[in-house]
Amino acid sequence: MSLMNSPVQTNFQFAERKERLLSRATLLRKMYRVLLNSGRTYAAFADKERALAESMKKKGELFDPTSGYGLLTRYCAELGIGSYCLEYNLPQHLWQILCDPSYSSGFIQSSRQLLSWKERLPRASVRAVVSDEWFTEESLVILTSLLELSQEVISNNFGEDVDGYKLAVALLIPFVGRLSCSVPGDIVTHVKKGGLCVFTGWENDYELYLQAVIRHLEVIQHDSRQAKHEIKFGDVRTFSFPENRFGGMLTSPPYPNHRDFASMFAPEHSFLDYLKMSGSITSRRVSEHIIGSNFVSERPVRLSTTKSAKRFLRDVAMLKRNETAIRHDRQYYIPYFENYFADLEEAYANVAPALQNSFEGYIIVVNNTHRNLLVPVSDIIIEIWEQLGFKAEVSNTYESFHVGTKNPRARGLRARHTEYIIRIWR
Numbered sequence: 001m002s003l004m005n006s007p008v009q010t011n012f013q014f015a016e017r018k019e020r021l022l023s024r025a026t027l028l029r030k031m032y033r034v035l036l037n038s039g040r041t042y043a044a045f046a047d048k049e050r051a052l053a054e055s056m057k058k059k060g061e062l063f064d065p066t067s068g069y070g071l072l073t074r075y076c077a078e079l080g081i082g083s084y085c086l087e088y089n090l091p092q093h094l095w096q097i098l099c100d101p102s103y104s105s106g107f108i109q110s111s112r113q114l115l116s117w118k119e120r121l122p123r124a125s126v127r128a129v130v131s132d133e134w135f136t137e138e139s140l141v142i143l144t145s146l147l148e149l150s151q152e153v154i155s156n157n158f159g160e161d162v163d164g165y166k167l168a169v170a171l172l173i174p175f176v177g178r179l180s181c182s183v184p185g186d187i188v189t190h191v192k193k194g195g196l197c198v199f200t201g202w203e204n205d206y207e208l209y210l211q212a213v214i215r216h217l218e219v220i221q222h223d224s225r226q227a228k229h230e231i232k233f234g235d236v237r238t239f240s241f242p243e244n245r246f247g248g249m250l251t252s253p254p255y256p257n258h259r260d261f262a263s264m265f266a267p268e269h270s271f272l273d274y275l276k277m278s279g280s281i282t283s284r285r286v287s288e289h290i291i292g293s294n295f296v297s298e299r300p301v302r303l304s305t306t307k308s309a310k311r312f313l314r315d316v317a318m319l320k321r322n323e324t325a326i327r328h329d330r331q332y333y334i335p336y337f338e339n340y341f342a343d344l345e346e347a348y349a350n351v352a353p354a355l356q357n358s359f360e361g362y363i364i365v366v367n368n369t370h371r372n373l374l375v376p377v378s379d380i381i382i383e384i385w386e387q388l389g390f391k392a393e394v395s396n397t398y399e400s401f402h403v404g405t406k407n408p409r410a411r412g413l414r415a416r417h418t419e420y421i422i423r424i425w426r
Contacts, residue, residue: 059248070096249361254292
């Protein structure tokens with residue numbers, strides 16, 4: 001499917017549309033409202049990463065093995081080069097599918113067709129419901145009906161050479177949280193199971209959502225110059241990459257911030273698990289935790305081989321702290337960090353054979369803190385790549401102090417986040 005770049009619409013005209021973005025009055029989950037309004041959210045690339053992508057343009061296709069929300073694809077599309085992105089968190093992978101420039105025209109037409117089918121939307125039998133589950137039967141009936149409608153419009157607007165069911169799920173998944181029984185947490189990435197689901201007005205929110213999808217994709221369509229992008233679903237630690245394929249890489253690993261990267265999308269995962277129960281789509285496997293997720297129980301601890309990791313874990317063990325903190329470190333934090341560092345080693349060892357001899361890449365890393373100790377992720381990543389036979393160095397650093405985010409009492413080092421741009425080459 002070809003991209004359609006309209007010379008009539010300018011970036012200024014697209015900027016004017018900010019006045020009509022999704023407002024807080026809608027009950028869509030904030031994470032997706034932010035994504036639809038700005039194209040980025042938590043832990044996403046920014047302008048300096050766009051500049052790095054442009055600096056590697058001569059490398060051709062760029063690679064991101066932990067691609068998150070898939071902004072690299074958008075950058076590459078604007079630069080006129082290809083991209084190859086892998087993501088293991090299924091809702092994020094589906095968001096990448098929705099934002100794939102080669103699908104923009106089809107998704108736009110599908111969304112417009114759904115907007116014209118107001119009379120075909122399902123009707124709720126109650127105004128609101130309270131539940132301890134993510135979704136009630138009423139919610140699942142409505143969402144299943146919307147999925148069927150999405151499948152119908154996808155079949156009308158896409159060719160036969162695409163996975164129509166997957167595209168339909170990708171179009172629906174940002175909206176499913178609207179019909180969940182959940183409570184927002186203290187920050188955008190937190191959501192709690194159970195609560196009130198208001199059905200009154202959901203049709204209006206669905207209409208606003210589809211309008212926002214159209215606006216978002218029109219910007220992508222307008223700015224894109226290249227449509228050949230590969231968006232893969234899989235675990236970077238075990239995925240079978242094509243050997244010796246990539247000359248350039250721009251990526252950022254999940255950060256060790258004790259946040260479960262699957263639970264950020266808990267309502268969406270719950271709905272995907274429901275679809276899996278009906279034999280329709282494969283969701284995440286509980287036994288294979290996403291890198292950076294905060295599960296440690298029933299997971300064997302693996303030790304990192306890097307000196308920086310061993311030094312950090314030794315420093316944590318030697319900290320002067322009360323008995324409760326000591327117990328928490330032994331039972332949770334130390335096993336968490338040990339697995340996180342080992343996961344990075346396993347991931348990059350699996351990526352290395354896919355890189356060409358003239359390879360150059362950049363890894364964006366944020367060093368967070370634990371009990372006033374800097375977590376040396378950047379040093380560990382440099383060591384890992386040097387062990388793999390590459391050259392690695394910090395090419396730039398940026399420091400910021402986030403006061404009053406997750407912990408309103410955080411000050412000084414505890415609130416400090418240092419971002420490193422690590423260059424890898426051979």
